[in-house]
Amino acid sequence: MTAQDFKQEQQRLHETIHYMDRILNSSKRDIETAQENIRTAMANVEYLDSSDSFLNILMNTRFFELARNQKEGLEAIRQKPYFARIHFQRENEDEEFLYIGKTSLFHSETHEPIIVDWRSPVANVYYDGRLGDITYDVRDETHSGHLFAKRQYKIENGELINYRDVDLTTNDELLQEALEGKADVRLTEIVSTIQKEQNEIIRAHLRQPILVQGAAGSGKTTIALHRISYFLYTMGEHFNPEQLMILAPNRLFIDYIADVLPELGVDKICQTTYAQYVLDALNLKLKLQNPNEQLEQLIANPSVQQEYAMISKTKGSAFYELMMNRYIEHYEQQLAALFEDVFIEKYRIMKGEHLRKLFLVEFHYMPVEKRLERIKKVIQTEVKRKTAAVLATLNTRYEDAIGRALNGMRDAEKRRRTVTKLIDERDARVPKIKQEAKSVATVNMKKFQKVKVKQLYRELLTNRELLGEVAPEWPLEDVAHFIKAHQKERWVLEDLAALYFLQAKIKGIDDKWKMRVVFIDEVQDYSYFQLAALKAGLETDMFTMVGDLAQGIHSYRSLTEWQPVLSLFPRATYATLQKSYRTTIEIMDVANEILMQMDEDLPLVEPVVRHGKEPEFIVAEGFDPAIIQDVLVKIRDNQHQSIALICKTTHEAVQLIGQLENSDVPAQLLDENSAIDQQKLLVIPSHLAKGLEFDAVILTSFDTPYDDNPLDRKLLYVALTRAMHELYLIGPSKEAFLMK
Numbered sequence: 001m002t003a004q005d006f007k008q009e010q011q012r013l014h015e016t017i018h019y020m021d022r023i024l025n026s027s028k029r030d031i032e033t034a035q036e037n038i039r040t041a042m043a044n045v046e047y048l049d050s051s052d053s054f055l056n057i058l059m060n061t062r063f064f065e066l067a068r069n070q071k072e073g074l075e076a077i078r079q080k081p082y083f084a085r086i087h088f089q090r091e092n093e094d095e096e097f098l099y100i101g102k103t104s105l106f107h108s109e110t111h112e113p114i115i116v117d118w119r120s121p122v123a124n125v126y127y128d129g130r131l132g133d134i135t136y137d138v139r140d141e142t143h144s145g146h147l148f149a150k151r152q153y154k155i156e157n158g159e160l161i162n163y164r165d166v167d168l169t170t171n172d173e174l175l176q177e178a179l180e181g182k183a184d185v186r187l188t189e190i191v192s193t194i195q196k197e198q199n200e201i202i203r204a205h206l207r208q209p210i211l212v213q214g215a216a217g218s219g220k221t222t223i224a225l226h227r228i229s230y231f232l233y234t235m236g237e238h239f240n241p242e243q244l245m246i247l248a249p250n251r252l253f254i255d256y257i258a259d260v261l262p263e264l265g266v267d268k269i270c271q272t273t274y275a276q277y278v279l280d281a282l283n284l285k286l287k288l289q290n291p292n293e294q295l296e297q298l299i300a301n302p303s304v305q306q307e308y309a310m311i312s313k314t315k316g317s318a319f320y321e322l323m324m325n326r327y328i329e330h331y332e333q334q335l336a337a338l339f340e341d342v343f344i345e346k347y348r349i350m351k352g353e354h355l356r357k358l359f360l361v362e363f364h365y366m367p368v369e370k371r372l373e374r375i376k377k378v379i380q381t382e383v384k385r386k387t388a389a390v391l392a393t394l395n396t397r398y399e400d401a402i403g404r405a406l407n408g409m410r411d412a413e414k415r416r417r418t419v420t421k422l423i424d425e426r427d428a429r430v431p432k433i434k435q436e437a438k439s440v441a442t443v444n445m446k447k448f449q450k451v452k453v454k455q456l457y458r459e460l461l462t463n464r465e466l467l468g469e470v471a472p473e474w475p476l477e478d479v480a481h482f483i484k485a486h487q488k489e490r491w492v493l494e495d496l497a498a499l500y501f502l503q504a505k506i507k508g509i510d511d512k513w514k515m516r517v518v519f520i521d522e523v524q525d526y527s528y529f530q531l532a533a534l535k536a537g538l539e540t541d542m543f544t545m546v547g548d549l550a551q552g553i554h555s556y557r558s559l560t561e562w563q564p565v566l567s568l569f570p571r572a573t574y575a576t577l578q579k580s581y582r583t584t585i586e587i588m589d590v591a592n593e594i595l596m597q598m599d600e601d602l603p604l605v606e607p608v609v610r611h612g613k614e615p616e617f618i619v620a621e622g623f624d625p626a627i628i629q630d631v632l633v634k635i636r637d638n639q640h641q642s643i644a645l646i647c648k649t650t651h652e653a654v655q656l657i658g659q660l661e662n663s664d665v666p667a668q669l670l671d672e673n674s675a676i677d678q679q680k681l682l683v684i685p686s687h688l689a690k691g692l693e694f695d696a697v698i699l700t701s702f703d704t705p706y707d708d709n710p711l712d713r714k715l716l717y718v719a720l721t722r723a724m725h726e727l728y729l730i731g732p733s734k735e736a737f738l739m740k
């Protein structure tokens with residue numbers, strides 16, 4: 001870095017910021033003008049031609065929003081307009097320097113790019129790794145060019161601190177520096193150090209599903225969020241943010257990522273949990289048993305819970321999906337039997353058989369109740385068409401009969417009576433037919449009562465005969481267990497997939513909840529049927545799914561391998577991420593020891609080359625706040641802020657917090673609904689720590705030590721891999737942490 005170069009870069013930065021300030025000022029003026037115009041138009045609404053004023057208000061509101069978005073966008077990046085530069089030459093064009101930032105900025109007169117968005121096609125060459133001759137794709141067309149150099153900047157508060165040219169060695173250095181940062185700022189600052197294999201997932205074909213098996217700390221959550229941002233940038237013309245949905249494991253996790261979303265420009269998308277989404281989409285109020293309590297019971301007593309686990313597993317399986325499909329078929333057949341010929345008076349307008357065929361075959365692609373609505377419309381149209389013919393026939397017949405009476409009857413009195421009778425008869429029948437024509441469709445379809453999906457499902461759970469019909473291959477003993485377990489009305493997460501599936505097939509999912517693109521974090525905690533139901537209800541396969549089987553702590557009810565997901569999404573790309581960016585080598589070594597003990601044959605996690613403090617094992621017979629106090633002092637001396645104390649169960653966490661409250665250690669017990677207070681020591685049961693990360697983690701293992709079983713190994717693995725820089729293990733022996 002020569003002084004001359006530095007000066008030039010500094011100048012470029014100052015010019016950029018200066019230009020941004022100019023635009024900012026003009027946006028502010030635009031906002032004021034638009035506001036003023038809206039005020040005037042509002043005042044005139046009463047007495048001017050109101051449609052004009054209304055149009056005026058609409059236009060100015062749009063104008064106002066544009067100006068406000070521009071202002072907010074610029075303010076967000078003003079302190080750090082860009083983070084990298086590429087020295088690049090497109091084929092047959094001049095060499096150019098492109099500055100890459102979080103959003104783009106073009107010169108309003110020359111239209112030259114001042115900052116290029118990191119999501120733009122050309123920015124891909126920055127992430128793709130190589131220098132030299134390269135290719136990049138724009139809208140499915142491949143372009144070539146030559147990349148001379150990549151440069152990364154450190155800019156703080158609008159001032160250039162330094163910069164470095166990036167090659168393979170400096171890439172690692174820069175990454176390490178980024179990883180050394182604190183937990184609270186890291187998630188937002190990754191755009192500059194996204195790695196090649198991560199970039200490939202972010203930019204993988206957007207209209208196709210993707211499934212990522214990524215080690216703990218490999219950046220799955222980060223990548224999912226960046227992929228959303230990339231998606232909106234690239235596909236914004238075709239999709240609104242409201243059509244996208246992120247499914248996260250719990251509220252705690254949603255709050256944790258919520259800070260990052262506005263930064264990535266993706267704050268408008270629906271962020272929810274599977275349970276909440278299903279309840280919203282079905283407009284249902286159900287009190288679900290807390291799945292974490294279920295898990296806790298399973299942790300406390302694995303053998304007693306076996307039967308329960310069997311039911312949970314079934315409810316998530318492809319077999320359960322088959323059962324639901326058979327149940328729907330059974331219900332359809334019941335309805336189909338109700339179709340009858342449609343008559344108006346004595347005239348048959350439509351055959352029942354035809355309607356049944358419409359219902360079972362032609363309209364089968366629609367949800368049941370939508371089919372019934374459609375059939376009602378078909379009847380209405382047909383009735384309308386045929387009523388005219390019926391009336392015409394009737395009129396002709398009467399006219400013929402009257403004509404015959406007039407011409408053929410000699411007796412005048414008899415003739416008069418006959419003709420009068422015929423006319424009276426006709427005058428009575430015609431309006432009746434017209435009347436009947438209006439209501440015949442409704443009357444015919446009345447027998448198709450709408451069902452409540454919840455009741456329909458509940459009926460299946462306890463009806464032996466029905467279960468025999470939809471699950472003939474189920475051993476009687478299992479059916480009996482199943483029915484017994486459902487005697488009392490109780491709802492669990494595992495029921496939601498079935499409810500959603502029935503809703504989708506019987507009523508259809510409301511447009512408001514019919515998201516077109518789905519991002520799922522921690523997908524290993526889903527069951528096959530949860531995913532299948534969602535896919536069926538949304539009628540899309542545009543799913544981005546990221547997860548880690550090694551962290552599958554809910555495997556009693558969820559996936560234990562990826563194969564079923566890949567068969568459900570045959571178009572899916574499958575990618576793996578083996579590198580961990582979160583943890584130091586020293587901490588990962590400990591975590592890998594546990595990974596090796598797992599039944600799943602997962603490869604060891606490779607930490608990126610970053611050394612840190614050796615994990616410290618502290619022998620203690622019982623929990624002692626004084627030890628924690630000492631550890632906290634050490635951690636804070638190392639400038640680390642976010643600290644978690646993780647133990648196996650909620651039960652133990654509650655006990656520990658009680659003891660800490662009696663000492664001087666400010667601590668907070670985290671549950672799913674709490675907001676994190678970074679100033680305090682966070683006490684967390686292992687299963688809730690999933691997805692989170694902390695500068696330092698203290699693991700304790702006293703009253704509820706980790707046992708040598710598959711579930712406990714995963715809980716321990718999750719707990720260990722939360723640590724970024726420091727790890728402390730406190731317990732009576734290493735065995736309490738499944739180590740030798």
Ligand SMILES: Nc1ncnc2c1ncn2[C@@H]1O[C@H](COP(=O)(O)OP(=O)(O)OP(=O)(O)O)[C@@H](O)[C@H]1O
Binds near residue numbers: 194692
């Ligand atoms: N390319 C990168 N540059 C800098 N930091 C990164 C990069 N990739 C990931 N990280 C950091 O690594 C940490 C782990 O990322 P993230 O939480 O997304 O991983 P994860 O795979 O979802 O982990 P887990 O499965 O354990 O929840 C985060 O602090 C993230 O900021």
